[in-house]
Amino acid sequence: MTEVNLNREEDIQNKLLSKFSFLEGRIKVKRARRIFADVDLNNFRSVFDYIVKDANFNIMCMITGLDEGENLSFIYHLANFDGIIFDLKTYAPKGNPVLKTITDAFPGAGLYERELVDLLGAKVEGLSIDNRYPLPDGWPDGQYPLRKDWKREMLDQKEEK
Amino acid sequence: MKITDKIVTWARTKSPWVIHFNTGACNACDIEIVAALTPIFDLERFGTLLKGTPRHADVLLCSGPVTRQIETRLKRIYEQMPEPKFVVAVGTCACSGGVFHDCYSVKGGIDMAIPVNAYIPGCPVRPEAIIDGVVKLLQSLEATDEKEVTK
Numbered sequence: 001m002t003e004v005n006l007n008r009e010e011d012i013q014n015k016l017l018s019k020f021s022f023l024e025g026r027i028k029v030k031r032a033r034r035i036f037a038d039v040d041l042n043n044f045r046s047v048f049d050y051i052v053k054d055a056n057f058n059i060m061c062m063i064t065g066l067d068e069g070e071n072l073s074f075i076y077h078l079a080n081f082d083g084i085i086f087d088l089k090t091y092a093p094k095g096n097p098v099l100k101t102i103t104d105a106f107p108g109a110g111l112y113e114r115e116l117v118d119l120l121g122a123k124v125e126g127l128s129i130d131n132r133y134p135l136p137d138g139w140p141d142g143q144y145p146l147r148k149d150w151k152r153e154m155l156d157q158k159e160e161k
Numbered sequence: 162m163k164i165t166d167k168i169v170t171w172a173r174t175k176s177p178w179v180i181h182f183n184t185g186a187c188n189a190c191d192i193e194i195v196a197a198l199t200p201i202f203d204l205e206r207f208g209t210l211l212k213g214t215p216r217h218a219d220v221l222l223c224s225g226p227v228t229r230q231i232e233t234r235l236k237r238i239y240e241q242m243p244e245p246k247f248v249v250a251v252g253t254c255a256c257s258g259g260v261f262h263d264c265y266s267v268k269g270g271i272d273m274a275i276p277v278n279a280y281i282p283g284c285p286v287r288p289e290a291i292i293d294g295v296v297k298l299l300q301s302l303e304a305t306d307e308k309e310v311t312k
Contacts (some may be wrong), residue, residue, distance in 0.1 A: 136230035136266060145265035152263055 004032050008082060012055055020047055033082075038089035045100060048088060051078060052105055057086050060102075063112040065120045067148045072097045072120055092122065094147075101126035119146040173219060173245075174299045176208040180218035180242075184235050184271065185261075186225025189285035190252035194222055197288035204292055207299065215241040220298070221275075222291075226254040226261045227268040239275045247278045247302075249294060256280045 009029040016037070017023055027037040039047050051057045057078035064075040071091045078086045092099060101124050103110045111133070116122040118135045121144035132139055143155055181194050197204045198211055212218045215238045227235060239248070250271040253259040258269040271277050278301075281294035 136228065138229065150265075152265060155265065 044090040060106040097122045179220040184225045185228040190224035197291040202288040249279045253284045
């Protein structure tokens with residue numbers, strides 16, 4: 001197997017490490033064109049802004065929401081025009097999962113954030129919501145179907161009442 | 162049976178007008194329905210005609226499982242059709258929910274929302290199966306000719 005050249009990815013990694021010391025050990029070049037980092041919620045926005053504006057990752061691919069038991073985690077997949085994808089992960093406690101919106105940077109990300117709100121029960125500050133999306137209109141409150149502890153029977157019990 | 166009823170039944174079985182409604186299908190069954198109606202398979206040789214509005218239609222061809230969002234819309238479309246009306250569930254999903262069975266956003270087959278006269282399983286259904294199902298529905302109408310043609 002030929003040696004893969006990771007110079008571009010490592011340059012980005014080093015730039016981030018020199019700017020944010022708390023990323024030490026939490027940022028990794030997984031393979032060619034894939035960089036992964038996880039940050040706490042408090043530091044999320046500063047890292048996010050740096051990646052988007054200074055490191056030029058100005059394509060918002062999608063947001064992944066995960067239920068990890070105690071925490072909900074959110075992976076923001078950002079890309080640049082060199083085809084490199086930056087996966088920035090952050091956490092929020094399941095009891096009170098409050099995020100801040102990124103729609104000021106990417107207006108289109110509102111749809112992804114609304115999916116987090118409806119399907120995982122995250123709360124997104126600064127996101128205006130006036131109807132259900134993507135769940136159907138008559139969906140009961142407090143039911144988050146992509147959480148691991150959610151069962152379909154919980155919905156049926158709610159409907160019978 | 163009155164002679165006028167006989168004529169009405171004859172006319173109905175010789176020219177069933179259909180409306181096609183996607184209740185949440187992946188589009189595969191819809192393509193097969195269109196294939197069945199167009200000249201290669203030519204469902205229109207039995208007098209069927211695809212209509213754009215439920216108010217002109219006798220037969221409702223439903224493809225896909227009933228999602229929670231579409232349920233009230235499906236009922237509204239069904240109620241707009243003039244009596245007597247017939248529903249054909251096209252595809253495995255429309256028959257039972259298929260792979261979407263027990264999904265959080267899906268109610269189940271078409272019969273969870275409205276009464277169904279004919280089930281055509283398949284994933285997707287073959288156009289021949291749609292033709293077979295529609296012809297069986299028409300035959301059952303002719304068979305009930307002696308009785309009252311309703312429901």
